[in-house]
Amino acid sequence: MRSAVSLEGDGGGKFRRVTGDTPRSVRPMPRGAAPTAIIWRGLTGRCGRCGSRGIFDSWFRLRERCPRCGYRFEREEGAFTGVWLVNYAFGLLPFLALITWLILTLAAGDDVAVMPLLIAAAALALVMPVVTYPLAKSTWASLDLAMRPLDPVEEAEATLHATDEGEDQPR
Numbered sequence: 050m051r052s053a054v055s056l057e058g059d060g061g062g063k064f065r066r067v068t069g070d071t072p073r074s075v076r077p078m079p080r081g082a083a084p085t086a087i088i089w090r091g092l093t094g095r096c097g098r099c100g101s102r103g104i105f106d107s108w109f110r111l112r113e114r115c116p117r118c119g120y121r122f123e124r125e126e127g128a129f130t131g132v133w134l135v136n137y138a139f140g141l142l143p144f145l146a147l148i149t150w151l152i153l154t155l156a157a158g159d160d161v162a163v164m165p166l167l168i169a170a171a172a173l174a175l176v177m178p179v180v181t182y183p184l185a186k187s188t189w190a191s192l193d194l195a196m197r198p199l200d201p202v203e204e205a206e207a208t209l210h211a212t213d214e215g216e217d218q219p220r
């Protein structure tokens with residue numbers, strides 16, 4: 050068990066007092082988060098490593114590193130090739146929901162105007178990838194992190210780039 054008061058590094062060689070009731074996620078260098086927690090952070094557009102927001106420069110531009118913990122999202126050249134797969138899955142979900150609803154409604158014997166639904170489905174297929182693109186990127190990065198924890202070199206690099214910028218998130 051942790052003592053009530055402990056010292057923690059800020060990554061820059063300095064230490065500060067941290068009281069025992071400091072929420073886990075606002076500590077400077079969170080370690081050992083459960084894979085589900087890491088993936089959830091990505092799904093909600095946050096850094097998989099520390100949970101910080103503010104990881105996007107704009108809607109389409111994920112920053113190279115988390116402004117808070119220094120985690121490099123694209124860990125090696127080409128590491129983001131799976132983003133399209135996640136984005137495709139995001140786009141497919143509402144489409145499948147619509148089709149499922151259509152099949153169930155038709156099976157129940159109700160009349161359905163199919164044409165407007167097809168137009169809605171086509172619109173979804175066009176719009177969803179744009180809407181979900183940033184989340185696909187942060188989700189892919191967090192999936193990568195959940196499956197492959199940072200090696201010591203990456204940890205050290207992240208520490209070098211870590212700042213206290215970025216927003217603390219309670220969860």
Ligand SMILES: [Zn+2]
Pocket residue numbers: 096097098099100101115116117118119120
């Ligand atoms: Zn971070």
